Amino acid sequence: MxxxxxxxxxxxxxxxxxxxxxxxxxxxxxxxxxxxxxxxxxxxxxxxxxxxxxxxxxxxxxxxxxxxxxxxxxxxxxxxxxxxxxxxxxxxxxxxxxxxxxxxxxxxxxxxxxxxxxxxxxxxxxxxxxxxxxxxxxxxxxxxxxxxxxxxxxxxxxxxxxxxxxxxxxxxxxxxxxxxxxxxxxxxxxxxxxxxxxxxxxxxxxxxxxxxxxxxxxxxxxxxxxxxxxxxxxxxxxxxxxxxxxxRIYETPGITLAEDDNTPETVAARFAEISDADGQEELQNAFEQTRKYVRNAAEARGLTLDWGN
Structure with missing residues (x-):
């Protein structure tokens, strides 16, 4: 056309x-x-x-x-x-x-x-x-x-x-x-x-x-x-x-650290994992990142979140 x-x-x-x-x-x-x-x-x-x-x-x-x-x-x-x-x-x-x-x-x-x-x-x-x-x-x-x-x-x-x-x-x-x-x-x-x-x-x-x-x-x-x-x-x-x-601007899947392991030393030691592009995605808005991080943290702690509508 x-x-x-x-x-x-x-x-x-x-x-x-x-x-x-x-x-x-x-x-x-x-x-x-x-x-x-x-x-x-x-x-x-x-x-x-x-x-x-x-x-x-x-x-x-x-x-x-x-x-x-x-x-x-x-x-x-x-x-x-x-x-x-x-x-x-x-x-x-x-x-x-x-x-x-x-x-x-x-x-x-x-x-x-x-x-x-x-x-x-x-x-x-x-x-x-x-x-x-x-x-x-x-x-x-x-x-x-x-x-x-x-x-x-x-x-x-x-x-x-x-x-x-x-x-x-x-x-x-x-x-x-x-x-x-x-x-x-x-x-x-x-x-x-x-x-x-x-x-x-x-x-x-x-x-x-x-x-x-x-x-x-x-x-x-x-x-x-x-x-x-x-x-x-x-x-x-x-x-x-x-x-x-x-x-495109992508974000890697990244990692989620336990509360007692969330140190700069751990970030440094696992930076290759943080940077791994396998499974990276293009986020559609800022809140998608927030949801991702909170969801990952909740799952790591065995929590269930109610996001509502």
């Missing part, structure tokens, strides 16, 4: 260049009306210009699509609300939110200022939360929403010199997990994209021959699936150069 977005309204942040531009063009080509959000800053968040966003709008309109530009700073609640209100007023709804905007201020943690740490977290994490928060009431009322957050391998696995960026990107998994749970009743599906692409942020970090393989267009098909009508929810999708993989 062909994936289409006819009648859908999408907001793509950071859509003036790179991945955001590719995502916006992909949505428009398949029928969506698209808000091209871009503050027009440099990769480290300096300056501002509307040129890039307007260029993408013209590109979409030249192909017969519908688009508007908005220069909201994603971390500024008032300007984000204005953007969402204009989209809703002009097009009647907001169905899709692609959180793509971001900046880099790379330095080792020892040399990084807290201002640079705070600014990156503000744009990536608070910017994402602010845009989601502005769209959330509309999506709940219309009983439909598709949201994608953008993480990074730096957040999932770590990368030298990116403590601020990695911390902000790791937070996307936690935000996705909660929004997935809270949005399920109203058919709001929330996923996370973990892209590796040739963009302004990576052009100085990746060899030229590798950059040629990492065109943003090789990632956008995965994004389009994650915001489609039949999209999954609570998925972290890795994407780059036409490769796709799924990242």
């Amino acid at each position: 062909t994936i289409r977005f006819d009648g859908r309204v999408a907001i793509v942040t950071g859509a003036g260049t790179g991945l955001g531009r590719s995502h916006a063009l992909g949505l428009a080509e398949r029928g969506a009306k698209v808000v091209i959000n871009d503050l027009g800053v440099s990769p480290d968040g300096q300056g501002a210009s509307s040129d890039a966003a307007l260029s993408v709008v013209e590109e979409i309109r030249a192909k017969g699509g519908e688009a508007m530009a908005h220069g909201a700073d994603v971390a500024d609640a008032e300007s984000v609300m204005d953007m969402v209100a204009k989209a809703s007023r002009d097009w009647g709804r907001v169905d899709i939110l692609v959180n793509n905007a971001g900046i880099l201020r790379d330095k080792t943690f020892a040399k990084m200022t807290l201002d640079d740490f705070r600014k990156v977290v503000e744009v990536h994490l608070m910017g994402t939360a602010t845009c989601c928060h502005a769209c959330w009431p509309i999506m709940r009322e219309q009983k439909y929403g598709r949201i994608v957050l953008t993480t990074s391998a730096s957040g999932l696995y770590g990368n030298f010199g990116q403590s601020n960026y990695g911390a902000a990107k790791a937070a996307m998994a936690g935000l996705m997990n909660v929004l997935h749970i809270e949005g399920a009743r109203d058919d709001i599906r929330v996923n996370t994209l973990a892209p590796t692409a040739a963009t302004r942020m990576t052009e100085d970090l990746i060899p030229a021959d590798a950059l040629a393989l990492l065109d943003p267009g090789t990632i956008t098909p995965g994004l389009l699936y994650l915001v489609s009508e039949d999209a999954p929810s609570r998925v972290i999708l890795g994407a780059g150069a036409g490769s796709y993989a799924r990242t």
Whole structure:
């Protein structure tokens, strides 16, 4: 079945260049009306210009699509609300939110200022939360929403010199997990994209021959699936150069220690058992972990628990 977005309204942040531009063009080509959000800053968040966003709008309109530009700073609640209100007023709804905007201020943690740490977290994490928060009431009322957050391998696995960026990107998994749970009743599906692409942020970090393989267009098909009508929810999708993989957070079965044996020495001695991946599972919410630990402890002590309903 062909994936289409006819009648859908999408907001793509950071859509003036790179991945955001590719995502916006992909949505428009398949029928969506698209808000091209871009503050027009440099990769480290300096300056501002509307040129890039307007260029993408013209590109979409030249192909017969519908688009508007908005220069909201994603971390500024008032300007984000204005953007969402204009989209809703002009097009009647907001169905899709692609959180793509971001900046880099790379330095080792020892040399990084807290201002640079705070600014990156503000744009990536608070910017994402602010845009989601502005769209959330509309999506709940219309009983439909598709949201994608953008993480990074730096957040999932770590990368030298990116403590601020990695911390902000790791937070996307936690935000996705909660929004997935809270949005399920109203058919709001929330996923996370973990892209590796040739963009302004990576052009100085990746060899030229590798950059040629990492065109943003090789990632956008995965994004389009994650915001489609039949999209999954609570998925972290890795994407780059036409490769796709799924990242999951698992918990091992672990062990349960008797009260008189619950010492740091025992934890150290049995750490290999604690780490044994055989039988590991993907927990669906925080309380599942609590239930698991209490259930194991009760069974070890011969107790019967009544969890009620």
